[in-house]
Amino acid sequence: MTTQELVAQIHAKQSFLCIGLDVDLNKIPKHLLDKEDPIFEFNKAIIDATHHLAVAYKPNTAFYEAYGINGWKSLEKTINYLNANYPEIFTIADAKRGDIGNTSTMYAKAFFEDLAFDSVTIAPYMGKDSVEPFLAFKNKHTILLALTSNQGAFDFQTKDVEGKELYKQVLEVSKSYKNSENLMYVVGATKAEFIGEIRKIIPDSFLLVPGVGAQGGNLQEVCKYGLNDQVGLLINSSRGIIYASDGIDYAEAAANKALELQKQMEDILK
Amino acid sequence: MTTQELVAQIHAKQSFLCIGLDVDLNKIPKHLLDKEDPIFEFNKAIIDATHHLAVAYKPNTAFYEAYGINGWKSLEKTINYLNANYPEIFTIADAKRGDIGNTSTMYAKAFFEDLAFDSVTIAPYMGKDSVEPFLAFKNKHTILLALTSNQGAFDFQTKDVEGKELYKQVLEVSKSYKNSENLMYVVGATKAEFIGEIRKIIPDSFLLVPGVGAQGGNLQEVCKYGLNDQVGLLINSSRGIIYASDGIDYAEAAANKALELQKQMEDILK
Numbered sequence: 001m002t003t004q005e006l007v008a009q010i011h012a013k014q015s016f017l018c019i020g021l022d023v024d025l026n027k028i029p030k031h032l033l034d035k036e037d038p039i040f041e042f043n044k045a046i047i048d049a050t051h052h053l054a055v056a057y058k059p060n061t062a063f064y065e066a067y068g069i070n071g072w073k074s075l076e077k078t079i080n081y082l083n084a085n086y087p088e089i090f091t092i093a094d095a096k097r098g099d100i101g102n103t104s105t106m107y108a109k110a111f112f113e114d115l116a117f118d119s120v121t122i123a124p125y126m127g128k129d130s131v132e133p134f135l136a137f138k139n140k141h142t143i144l145l146a147l148t149s150n151q152g153a154f155d156f157q158t159k160d161v162e163g164k165e166l167y168k169q170v171l172e173v174s175k176s177y178k179n180s181e182n183l184m185y186v187v188g189a190t191k192a193e194f195i196g197e198i199r200k201i202i203p204d205s206f207l208l209v210p211g212v213g214a215q216g217g218n219l220q221e222v223c224k225y226g227l228n229d230q231v232g233l234l235i236n237s238s239r240g241i242i243y244a245s246d247g248i249d250y251a252e253a254a255a256n257k258a259l260e261l262q263k264q265m266e267d268i269l270k
Numbered sequence: 271m272t273t274q275e276l277v278a279q280i281h282a283k284q285s286f287l288c289i290g291l292d293v294d295l296n297k298i299p300k301h302l303l304d305k306e307d308p309i310f311e312f313n314k315a316i317i318d319a320t321h322h323l324a325v326a327y328k329p330n331t332a333f334y335e336a337y338g339i340n341g342w343k344s345l346e347k348t349i350n351y352l353n354a355n356y357p358e359i360f361t362i363a364d365a366k367r368g369d370i371g372n373t374s375t376m377y378a379k380a381f382f383e384d385l386a387f388d389s390v391t392i393a394p395y396m397g398k399d400s401v402e403p404f405l406a407f408k409n410k411h412t413i414l415l416a417l418t419s420n421q422g423a424f425d426f427q428t429k430d431v432e433g434k435e436l437y438k439q440v441l442e443v444s445k446s447y448k449n450s451e452n453l454m455y456v457v458g459a460t461k462a463e464f465i466g467e468i469r470k471i472i473p474d475s476f477l478l479v480p481g482v483g484a485q486g487g488n489l490q491e492v493c494k495y496g497l498n499d500q501v502g503l504l505i506n507s508s509r510g511i512i513y514a515s516d517g518i519d520y521a522e523a524a525a526n527k528a529l530e531l532q533k534q535m536e537d538i539l540k
Contacts, residue, residue: 022373062373065380072342096369098393100420100485103292103332110335123368123393125415127422145395150370152397155443159431166426166436173425215370 001118002139003206006090007230009055014266016231017258018056018092018208020238021046021078022063027243029250039067039074042250044081046242049251051086053258056234058092058208079115090234091118092208096145098123104133112140119143121186121208124170128177135179141206142182146170146198149188149211167194171201184208187226189217189235195225206232212261213240219261223268231269237261271388272409273476276360277500279325284536286501287528288326288362288478289316290508291348292333297513299520309337309344312520314351316512319521321356323528326504328362328478349385360504361387362478366415368393374403382410389413391456391478394440398447405449411476412453416440416468419458419481437464441471454478457496459487459505465495476502482531483510489531493538501539507531 010016023039032038047057059078064071082089093115097107111120112134119141122131134142147157147167157167164172174183187198189211198207207226211217212235219235226233237257245253280286293309302308317327329348334341352359363385367377381390382404389411392401404412417427417437427437434442444453457468459481468477477496481487482505489505496503507527515523 024376060369060373060376062367062369062376062380066376066384068380068384069339069342069346071380072339076339094369096367096393096396097332099330099332099364099366100418100422103330106294106330106332106336110332110338110341114336114338123366123395125393125395125426126366126418126420127425127427129420129422131422148370148396150396150399152370152399152401155397156395156431156436156439157397159436159439161426161429161431161436166429166431169426169429 001090009088010231014269015053015055015262016233016265017054017261018058018234018236019054019241020236021057021059022238029246037074040077043078045251046254049255050258053262056090058094058236060094083116093117093120096121096123098126098130101129104130108134112137132178135182141184143184143186143208144174146185147187147191149190149215189222190215192221208234210236213237219264271360279358280501284539285323285325285532286503286505286535287324287531288328288504288506289324289511290506291327291329292508299516307344310347313348315521316524319525320528323532326360328364328506330364353386363387363390366391366393368396368400371399374400378404382407402448405452413478414444414455416455417457417461417464419460419485459492460485462491478504480506483507489534
């Protein structure tokens with residue numbers, strides 16, 4: 001998917017909501033556990049109930065890998081279902097991968113070709129040759145971790161590196177990577193006050209912003225600092241939407257939570 | 271597996287060799303491609319031919335994920351085969367994972383419980399709460415990326431962070447993590463001259479050292495700086511061993527290459 005198509009979808013839906021499909025069998029409604037593939041059944045219902053309110057879905061691969069081959073099958077069925085039924089949706093494999101060059105190429109094939117996601121999240125620690133293999137894929141997007149939403153972000157990301165915080169070095173250095181126009185960045189909503197500084201370095205890039213909802217981030221604060229001419233934000237909510245109810249009304253409850261956020265986004269876009 | 275069991279195995283085999291099972295269908299012998307599961311057949315033959323010369327095997331998950339569900343099945347069969355037939359072997363899932371706390375717990379379950387690996391490689395960028403969920407597993411080992419073997423390591427890892435290179439900060443800070451006795455570290459063989467400095471910070475920890483062979487690292491140099499009282503090194507070779515021949519003699523050729531390295535290690539241990 002091109003960035004232009006993503007921006008067009010945002011304007012059409014008046015939403016820049018991304019829904020995180022982090023499915024834990026201990027948290028989904030009990031009646032689904034009798035199904036052949038409870039994780040896919042859950043995702044399908046959530047997607048069908050919310051696809052008009054969200055522009056992106058983001059399965060986190062950890063929640064699928066934890067269930068082994070069955071989990072990987074659920075992930076494959078979920079991305080295939082999205083691509084077949086809602087081709088306008090921007091899909092994100094939240095995988096946080098990164099390895100030496102020939103190995104990163106294998107990861108890129110896994111997520112861009114085998115699973116046909118539009119984008120994948122990548123950790124920057126191993127540098128240029130761990131990221132560029134992903135950037136080589138046309139109309140695919142590489143979402144680099146910059147400033148994450150967790151407390152551990154302060155261990156290294158905000159430390160001063162030659163006069164500038166590490167996450168700013170990541171932003172700066174990554175701009176010199178080949179095909180850097182295919183980069184987006186992860187910036188946690190819990191660090192909204194940092195986004196103004198981030199926008200000075202990467203004014204035009206899309207930011208994937210987790211941490212609104214369960215982790216305590218504030219939508220209005222993020223938008224105040226983060227919006228740009230192309231909107232430039234994808235705001236993710238996972239647990240706050242998908243676990244809104246653990247009863248048979250779970251999909252409807254998720255849609256209601258998504259609608260609340262979409263309405264706030266519509267107001268912001270006006 | 272406990273560290274003591276690993277050290278005992280090293281002394282028994284006079285080897286601290288780790289074999290990387292990075293299986294690419296374009297590189298394995300053509301006659302295997304007719305088999306139902308060529309990747310597992312390849313791994314099984316390599317393991318059977320080399321298990322007395324190596325103390326650890328390290329499948330890199332990228333090479334399995336690239337083949338989707340079939341690849342994940344091959345990975346599962348490989349680790350099950352190792353655990354069932356060679357329980358003394360130390361197994362490493364080279365996955366380079368890392369995410370916020372509840373998500374890292376899911377990754378830890380995937381690799382330590384579902385797949386039953388002894389250890390997993392982890393990226394440090396997201397800090398403490400992304401690493402500690404792995405450390406919580408008893409007799410499991412978390413191998414943190416410190417200084418990697420690739421050129422991109424110089425993008426961030428060797429940059430000065432408050433008076434000390436980032437990789438040294440990672441070593442220092444990680445020592446304060448809960449259950450840090452379960453940590454090992456990745457240090458590339460191509461950076462052997464750095465290992466002396468690394469040993470000042472973590473004298474007792476095991477280092478997983480990739481980059482000997484195809485990437486150009488030197489075994490003697492690594493050992494000169496890296497050996498400690500418990501040996502403290504696992505030297506990985508992947509392509510240099512497993513692709514020693516692409517004919518029907520591939521397993522024998524791999525064993526010959528592994529024997530060369532084992533003999534060098536035996537000399538070093540004397």
